Amino acid sequence: MKFWANRFKEPSSWAGIAMLASAVFGVPVNTTQVVVNTVTAVCGAVAFFAPEKTSV
Known part of the structure; x- marks a missing residue:
């Protein structure tokens, strides 16, 4: 579930x-x-601007 x-x-x-x-x-x-199409565009923009977690 955590996955x-x-x-x-x-x-x-x-x-x-x-x-x-x-x-x-x-x-x-x-x-x-x-x-x-609007939802796709919004999700794409969010994916572009939101940072991913980095594992250091």
């Missing part, structure tokens, strides 16, 4: 989830696709 909790704390995990969701659901061109 999954640690994975969900990493920004790259959320970016991966958003990318996977947009690829799996393959929504048609409508409001749903706009929402999915």
Whole structure:
């Protein structure tokens, strides 16, 4: 359980989830696709700006 909790704390995990969701659901061109694209963009931005933990 701790493994999954640690994975969900990493920004790259959320970016991966958003990318996977947009690829799996393959929504048609409508409001749903706009929402999915927006979530993907936001997760990508968060993954870019949020620092990863470093093990020193």
